[in-house]
Amino acid sequence: KAASNFMEKAVASNKPFLLHYCSHHTHSPQFAGVDTTGKTRRGRFGDSLAEFDHSVGELVSTLEKIGVIDNTLIWFTSDNGPSLRNEIRGGNAGLLKCGKGTTYEGGMRVPGIIRWPAGGIQAGSICREVVSTLDMFPTILNIATADNNGIRGVGAMKNAIVSSSSFLDGFDISSMLHSTCTSGPGQRNGKLIYYPQFARKDRGLFAVRSGKTKVHFHTRGSLQSGTSNPDKDCRPSANFTTPNPPLTYDLDVDASEIYELTGK
16 A cells, blocks of 8 residues: 555656565465455465465555556566575476576576556566666666656766776667567676575676576575475585586576587
């Protein structure tokens, strides 16, 4: 209700707005209200997820009611993969390897859903380019200041930030926010680096992705992926290793990181 009221007041005042809505739902301990508890086949996790789904629907309904649904950029994503140690009370990474706390795909790759008809995104279109949550800030900043939009001081702030690239860990992907989803020069271009949950200078990054190819220089399991995980690589007992040669996978055909590439 507070989020909806915030958007309603902004539109009534003819002001642009940014709503950063972070939900606790599906994180443990899980909970749901009286309208959702016991209503799904997935237990407490399902009930919590259903209530979260409903809350997002309420925000979308508010945007429809105040007449800005098509001109509002909606960006839905998560910060990490599922906490598999919670077993049936946790999420599921599907065919992806391991989960939260690891640098395997199950720990790092998350859903990304963007809706913005006015920006050129057509319903049902799919983008397979690699992006990061680090890209959200520079992207939103660019969109918000593209024509100044009447936001006093924001243009100066943008110039100050862009003048020092050390402040920007992400890339502006606003040119990709259309149905053809083509990355331009100076963007991420399919490259991504993977650091572990607890990074150390003497170990550096754990893995790198370039296009469809991912290379693991170091590997380690995680308590967050569960002590009884069927995949022993995911368990906390899977200690830090430096495989030689590094483990290499083709994520286009092997998102589960099972079949190691060999040779050149």
